[in-house]
Amino acid sequence: MMNLDEIYIDIMRLIKEAGSMIRERTYKSREANLKSCDIDLVTEWDQKVEKLIIDGISSKYFDHKFIGEEGVGGTKIQLTETPTWIIDPIDGTMNFVHGMPHSCISVALVVNKITEIGIVYNPFIEQLFTARRGKGAFLNGGPIKVSTEKELAKALVMIEFGTSRDPAKMDAVLKNVTHLTPLVHGIRCLGSAALNGCMVALGAAEIYYEFGIHCWDIAALDLIVREAGGVTIDPAGGPFDLMSRRVLCASSMELAQKIAKELTQFYPECD
Numbered sequence: 001m002m003n004l005d006e007i008y009i010d011i012m013r014l015i016k017e018a019g020s021m022i023r024e025r026t027y028k029s030r031e032a033n034l035k036s037c038d039i040d041l042v043t044e045w046d047q048k049v050e051k052l053i054i055d056g057i058s059s060k061y062f063d064h065k066f067i068g069e070e071g072v073g074g075t076k077i078q079l080t081e082t083p084t085w086i087i088d089p090i091d092g093t094m095n096f097v098h099g100m101p102h103s104c105i106s107v108a109l110v111v112n113k114i115t116e117i118g119i120v121y122n123p124f125i126e127q128l129f130t131a132r133r134g135k136g137a138f139l140n141g142g143p144i145k146v147s148t149e150k151e152l153a154k155a156l157v158m159i160e161f162g163t164s165r166d167p168a169k170m171d172a173v174l175k176n177v178t179h180l181t182p183l184v185h186g187i188r189c190l191g192s193a194a195l196n197g198c199m200v201a202l203g204a205a206e207i208y209y210e211f212g213i214h215c216w217d218i219a220a221l222d223l224i225v226r227e228a229g230g231v232t233i234d235p236a237g238g239p240f241d242l243m244s245r246r247v248l249c250a251s252s253m254e255l256a257q258k259i260a261k262e263l264t265q266f267y268p269e270c271d
């Protein structure tokens with residue numbers, strides 16, 4: 001029998017430790033290595049944070065599996081029924097490299113393919129978003145709720161440009177910006193998928209969508225948004241698939257379906 005209360009205390013301790021580790025580093029070095037292309041970055045701190053969390057969890061929970069952005073756990077991306085931690089050690093690596101204080105550690109625990117814990121922690125401005133299934137969503141310990149706005153014309157929409165220069169993907173991104181700008185209240189982009197989603201959970205924005213993200217970018221935010229009373233669906237309007245590399249979260253299903261109808265779709269290769 002899993003003791004989720006105990007697991008939650010353990011992961012919070014590790015995340016706080018990881019946060020202290022990276023908080024000091026952001027302005028010190030702009031060094032980064034490239035992954036899939038010149039805007040897909042990794043730093044030594046991404047790898048250190050992922051290792052700290054994986055080592056900390058696996059020293060106590062021997063059967064738990066890991067899907068981490070940097071592949072420190074060595075496992076290939078395969079979500080099974082086994083308790084699995086989905087980890088983005090630094091979401092918003094580009095911001096981190098530039099010293100922009102909008103990066104976070106994003107961690108989710110998925111058991112039997114159901115997300116039980118979601119944590120998004122921005123240690124630079126001390127924003128800790130947390131959720132456990134059925135228990136609500138919180139910012140720094142205080143409950144949060146999505147906005148009640150139902151009009152697209154009054155909705156603030158979080159978007160991203162992503163970490164790929166694929167021309168077909170960029171075409172879809174830019175078409176959507178052009179089409180949506182006159183239809184919505186405003187468009188914003190924080191440079192971190194997880195923090196964008198948390199703005200919807202907080203009620204500070206109504207919608208966030210993106211094509212091309214990975215499961216580690218969105219696993220935690222999905223639970224946080226739903227526990228704050230919002231919805232996560234596929235950007236074409238169907239059910240959300242964590243591995244599809246497509247996400248649309250909104251403060252209500254009504255608003256989610258309204259924007260889904262307006263979007264030029266892009267279908268990346270799945271995780």
Ligand code: IPD
Nearest residue numbers: 091092093160162191192193213
């Ligand atoms: C990226 C950021 C970015 C989003 C990309 C993600 P990373 O994550 O969340 O805002 O547009 O899709 O891959 O690489 O900084 O962990």
